[in-house]
Amino acid sequence: MGRSEIEGKADFDHIRYAQLWEDADVLTEALGDCAGGTLVSICSAGDNALAMLTLDPAKVVVVDLSPAQIACLRLRIGAYRALTHSEFLELTGSRPSKRRAELLARALQGVDAETHAFWTGLLPEVSRHGIGGIGKFERYFRIFRTWLLPLVHSRRRIDEVFTPRTPEAREAFFETRFNTFRWRLLLNMFFSRFVMGRMGRDKAFFDHVEGSPAQHVARRIRHAGVATDPSQNPYLHWILKGTHGAALPMAWRAEHFDTIRARLDRLDIRPGSLEAFVSTGEKANGFNLSDIFEYMSPETFEAVYGSVLSAAAPKARLVYWNMMAPRRVPKAYSGAVETLDRIEDQLKARDMAFFYSDFVVEEVRA
Numbered sequence: 001m002g003r004s005e006i007e008g009k010a011d012f013d014h015i016r017y018a019q020l021w022e023d024a025d026v027l028t029e030a031l032g033d034c035a036g037g038t039l040v041s042i043c044s045a046g047d048n049a050l051a052m053l054t055l056d057p058a059k060v061v062v063v064d065l066s067p068a069q070i071a072c073l074r075l076r077i078g079a080y081r082a083l084t085h086s087e088f089l090e091l092t093g094s095r096p097s098k099r100r101a102e103l104l105a106r107a108l109q110g111v112d113a114e115t116h117a118f119w120t121g122l123l124p125e126v127s128r129h130g131i132g133g134i135g136k137f138e139r140y141f142r143i144f145r146t147w148l149l150p151l152v153h154s155r156r157r158i159d160e161v162f163t164p165r166t167p168e169a170r171e172a173f174f175e176t177r178f179n180t181f182r183w184r185l186l187l188n189m190f191f192s193r194f195v196m197g198r199m200g201r202d203k204a205f206f207d208h209v210e211g212s213p214a215q216h217v218a219r220r221i222r223h224a225g226v227a228t229d230p231s232q233n234p235y236l237h238w239i240l241k242g243t244h245g246a247a248l249p250m251a252w253r254a255e256h257f258d259t260i261r262a263r264l265d266r267l268d269i270r271p272g273s274l275e276a277f278v279s280t281g282e283k284a285n286g287f288n289l290s291d292i293f294e295y296m297s298p299e300t301f302e303a304v305y306g307s308v309l310s311a312a313a314p315k316a317r318l319v320y321w322n323m324m325a326p327r328r329v330p331k332a333y334s335g336a337v338e339t340l341d342r343i344e345d346q347l348k349a350r351d352m353a354f355f356y357s358d359f360v361v362e363e364v365r366a
């Protein structure tokens with residue numbers, strides 16, 4: 001099975017995710033001890049494959065069907081090599097900058113010609129928003145933030161979201177100041193299937209999604225606003241303010257910058273499908289599967305899950321998210337893996353990328 005089901009359906013010519021919207025802290029903890037092992041990661045914008053280098057694996061094989069997403073990782077590799085940490089944060093868009101053109105040019109110095117041309121063509125957008133702000137997904141948040149959010153909450157109210165508070169005070173702030181009638185109305189309108197399909201995600205990706213996106217988002221916003229601390233949440237900060245505050249995604253933090261930079265040559269980038277990797281006969285000790293199973297029909301999911309197992313070493317962990325469609329070990333393979341419920345529960349409670357409904361950690365039996 002070299003060709004993936006979604007390949008024929010969606011348009012992968014543009015960057016869909018210019019930064020990773022999955023929490024690498026919970027991912028890396030879920031993968032457990034991987035030192036010296038082989039890891040496999042879906043690329044997306046590349047940030048979580050980079051974060052996985054902190055686990056000290058021998059290599060991280062990175063796959064993605066989308067050449068544009070692979071180009072996000074290749075640019076990041078150039079950026080880690082050529083820039084200081086604070087320059088890196090200016091280029092990503094985490095911090096304001098007036099010199100992104102120069103930073104981009106430096107980051108692109110050692111990269112291949114295709115990646116160079118791809119990113120050079122995006123220079124005006126990069127200058128305005130940073131390399132982490134120009135995917136379809138980020139554009140969708142930008143429209144929300146620029147045109148709709150001001151109709152509901154003042155800038156001051158948005159800033160107040162990021163004031164550190166006790167859990168009790170978070171509850172009170174959320175109920176009395178944030179979760180207003182107008183806010184709920186906005187959620188219902190913006191997160192309708194129609195709007196999300198048109199602006200955020202490809203319509204094909206909704207084929208298998210259950211429940212109303214707006215109801216789901218309302219539940220998850222409570223998680224981000226009350227159950228976890230918004231002042232520590234880089235994803236919420238970007239969505240509401242368009243940059244990062246004090247909190248950063250794992251791979252972008254100062255404390256990991258040198259470690260990641262020193263291990264960049266452990267990345268083994270293989271443009272193409274996960275299914276193509278599993279058919280090589282190699283065995284991996286851990287898999288970051290993003291939320292790709294949700295994009296597959298239940299039948300395809302079962303087949304792909306089986307092939308991932310055949311490429312997994314004993315004790316390898318499969319880590320993945322579900323946004324709306326339920327995907328967990330298919331019955332046919334339930335004897336081959338153990339679900340690590342305790343780890344899942346602990347990590348779900350901490351997951352800052354709040355829009356997922358489920359986080360799965362399954363370990364291959366020895």
Ligand SMILES: C[S@@+](CC[C@H](N)C(=O)[O-])C[C@H]1O[C@@H](n2cnc3c(N)ncnc32)[C@H](O)[C@@H]1O
Pocket residue numbers: 004006012016017019020021022042043044045063064065066069272273274275290291292295
């Ligand atoms: C599933 S999407 C989800 C993105 C995500 N939630 C994020 O925060 O970035 C991640 C990536 O998976 C890739 N992808 C989807 N199915 C794949 C497959 N079967 N093999 C390899 N890559 C795949 C897409 O091209 C996309 O770049």
